[in-house]
Amino acid sequence: MAPIVVMLFASINVSSDLFAHLWSTVLPEYIRNTLGLGILVALLSLCFGVPAAAIISQTNIVMGKQLRWLLMLPLAMPAYLVAYLYTDLFDYAGPVQRVLRAWFDWHSPNDYYFFDIRTLGGAAIVIAFVLFPYVYMLTRTALEQQDRNLLRASRLLGCTERQSFYQIALPLARPAIAVSLALVTMETLADFATVQYFAVNTLTTAIYDTWLGYGDFAAANALASVLMLFILFVVVAEQRARAGQRHQSSRPNTEHQRKQLSLIQQILASMFCWFLVFAGFLLPIILLLNMAIDYADYQQFTALIETGKNSIKIATYSATIATLIALTLALFQRLHQSRGRMIPVQISGFGYAIPGTVLAMAMLATFGPLDHVINDVAKAFDFKAPGLILSGTVFAIVFAFIVRFSAIANGTINAGIGQIPKSLDLAPASLGVKTLPALFRVHLPLLKSSILVAWLLVFVEAMKELPAVLLLRPFNFETLSTQIYQLISDERLEQGALGAILIVLFGLLPIIFLNRQKDSK
Amino acid sequence: MTPLITIENLAVELQSKLILSQVDLSLSKGEILGLVGPSGCGKTTLLSTLAGFIGQSTGSIEINTGDKLIKITLDDMLPPEQRNIGMIFQDYALFPHLTVTENICFGLKKITKVEQAQRCEELLTLLELNELAQRYPHQLSGGQQQRVAIARALAPQPSLLLLDEPFSNIDARLRNELMIEIRQLLKRLEITAIFVTHNKDEVFTFADKIAVMHQGQVLQVGAPALVCQQPNSWQVADFLQLGSWLPVMFSATENSLALSSLIGALAPHRIKNIGACKNAVLTNFQLLVKPSDIVLSSHEANNVIIEHIGVTEQGYHYLLSSLEQNTTLAFSQLSFYSQELFMLGAELAIQLKGEHFLLYPT
């Protein structure tokens, strides 16, 4: 939390000159792009995720069981990686257009029309390919857990299957859709590396420009704060959307009859779902495998193990600590019902929306001075100065990750704790068991799977995260993501393909787990 | 008069398990049928099948609305929305995202807005919901939610109303009052209804007819009083808790049959349904014994022991066990009422009196 406060504080001393200059030149366009990108990605994710969720949860689509989890796979793909692969693929000089030119004997861009991938639209589509699973996942769960009787009631009141879907099921899934869209928008707005490949300038671009180009830390912070305002808007909008809807389903819609699709519907639905799986996961992974096969060698493999270990190490720390914090917060809130209790969780949710680099800046701004105090104190007592034990070590990275990803852990754990009946809080006391042992004996066992899911989600995000590690890492410390990033920035992804595949494989872990857990229920 | 709904030879199979079989029922317009039976007997499945949520595997359902005949057969299983059936769910299933008015008007798509408003207004007044018209379901109490559910189900003027344990979520003290209120309403509107419950008292208060189900079959249908007087199987009598069970055995004496039990013998003429039992090849039977059928005996030896004492308006209620426990005729939990107070564990001598006993094979 503290780093965000420090960041907001630093933005107070903003120089108006630079701001006026930016405002009169590029800032309006950046803001337009930011809003445009946010809205477009949200819309596209909606168009991809909600129909997919509806098809999987409501119909008898062929291979529905497989598609159910296949559609979640794109989550395992780091957006910057997919962005690079796609821009490379559909670029004028990319293989697709080259083949087309060779086939049709075209010679210059004037001979034919081909969509330009490096546009706002292109960026939005590709980002949506990777992020739509959030919408899909949450909407599908919402649809599947809806009270069966509500749908039955609507049928008896004269709705056809279709009408009852649109009038009851979808409106009831609205909170879930809103949450997922908020997540998608936050990820999009905070993204930098991805939009960079698309040559789309957004507010994050402006943040980097002012900070690195103009060297104006305060203005950069101010811009980051503007970005946070956008996010705040998204979060508030999401919560408004959920207000007044506190319906808990008593009988999940598990055994409902699925809609039988006609042949044409079946074909269209299958094409739609498989297209999403292909675009979001299969195509990128095939491209990566292709590269890996062409370029892999033994030496690379040994280097990979070293960097892989680092990645796993920081991801494990972050996931464990973030989960523990989320757990403590959630349990604390559960047992101390007070008005202010929701605030810490809501604020920590913003962390997710801070671009990694901005967060890293905030970390340095916070821990730098702290380190100084520690060293000064140590010296004052005639000890050897311990050095930068906070800002110059893995500690800073782990801390940054926790700030950034605690929203995920909090969300998952809170959802899990919401499922525990309130009476279970009181039952142990009635059996003479004190609060703390009760938490360990009742709540924790019940939360086991939520804890694991939260841990895995943070773990995967931490494996993928790039900018914060890049800036905060100590000497001789490479992770899979930094290595890939360096190779990408030098247009040599081929040599990092193996590492990229490794990240994706790790990303698959929670998906497989989530899926298995669903099945066993 | 042609029945409003006729169910013939209905069977339902779910995941290759027979849930309902050979169900035949018919109801006239305005009749209220109470469907009772132990949990898992298939009564909710029957409602779901009528509503169209589950398809039958054999049999047919006919609904005669007066203007037209709705036939639901294996070849043409109408979807729920075409059956003109209304339903009130146990948890009311009010749409949480719609207000009371919107919930009530939900099923009114085929009539004009003005008519909709009018119908809604009528129902709001009828169910005294006018004050709550703009509230959302979660802002209402349980009783209020139920009234909204009733208004919503009645709004499209269904020819048949299904109620799935409608009173189970209502405070016991209010329940009776509410049941009478709703029964009067249904009667006034001449609505045919089938309601499901596991509480026999609800049936006696609410229904014109009772149907007792057991293991997917309807055992007996009829007026509640008739069914109570002449239950056609021990399951019916047992579910309706008409008395306690006394194991008996046919014992052939010289030239006539007699029934023996641990509390004395019983001549066959004292058994009303002896004809139905004579043909049975079984030797073990259960005799339905109402508390009033038992009296203290002065000449018999002690034959029972008091296991439990309860206090009721009719005096003390004793549960008795036979002293002898090692025979097939041993019993426990035999109900007996007396104004006299005995000690727990006291031994008594009792005998049977009365003429109209009912006997069932086990």
Add this chain to the structure above:
Amino acid sequence: MLNKIWFSTLVFVALIGANFNTLANDEVNVYSYRQPFLVKPLFDEFSKETGIKVNVVFAKKGMAERLAREGEYSPADILLTTDISRLIELHDKGLLQPATSSEMTAAIPAQFKASDDTWYALTTRVRNIYSAKRLGKIAFNYEDLADDKWQGKICTRSGKHPYNVALVASMIAEHGEADTLTWLQKVKANLARKPQGSDRAQVQAIHQNLCDISLGNSYYFGNMLKDEKQKVWADAVYINFPNQNNRGAHINISGMAMAKYAPNKTNALALMNFLVSEEAQEMYAETNMEYPVRPGVKASKLVASWGEFKADALSLETIAKQRKAALILLDKAQFDL
């Protein structure tokens, strides 16, 4: 259960603690803007000769910020940069300290080091204009990029990239802000596509007929020629040294500097001396196809084969001074939009 959790918490704290860097004395710490694979062979050689271990952290963005925040407790000894403006930024923020040695004074011409000895250039690179071979040999000036005849024919990476910013800064130094803005606007109007990708991607675009000319650093040409896949791209273009008939081609440098609070000063100086040695200069220039700054050290054969060229004599410090003005002009021209 409780004990287990406490125990695992302790283990984690311990593990994190174990990661704290305990830096010994026979080490030197480098913050590098340069890619590790470019500098690693050099450091390996240095360690082999002196027994001093080199620790590297590589970052492109925010390095100066990190250094500033770390202040007097920063572990950094040496900073390696790929652009003059970074060096000047570090210098202006007071993050450097002067370092001199007879070796460095002898090896680096005055033009390629700070007047206060806070930084030294290690290699130079030219901002070239690449042109499609199909057009034939052309003599370019940077000013020609604004010519109407290149309408829709020019490709470049983002104008905000330090290499382009430095070029614009040199244009400002030469022509003044107003003329440079006009030039930028005209160049922008001539672009075949929105600025994107890297310098290599522009050459690839020429190879694919998307455009005819592009801006790019000299060493990319060599690196592309060495790469199996990219060789065809490089083969499609000529590398042209601009402004050969007037002020000369704009050059930039990669350089090194000693951090103000360098804890291992002696080792740092040893590394600096090593980097200016003939052997290191040769290696450094060779690995990335750049021009060594030390007179007498020859560029690689391949680089030499592109011919002699005349470099702009404008001082690097002057270019760096115009950096902010260049950024403002790029924003005004909305070059990247």
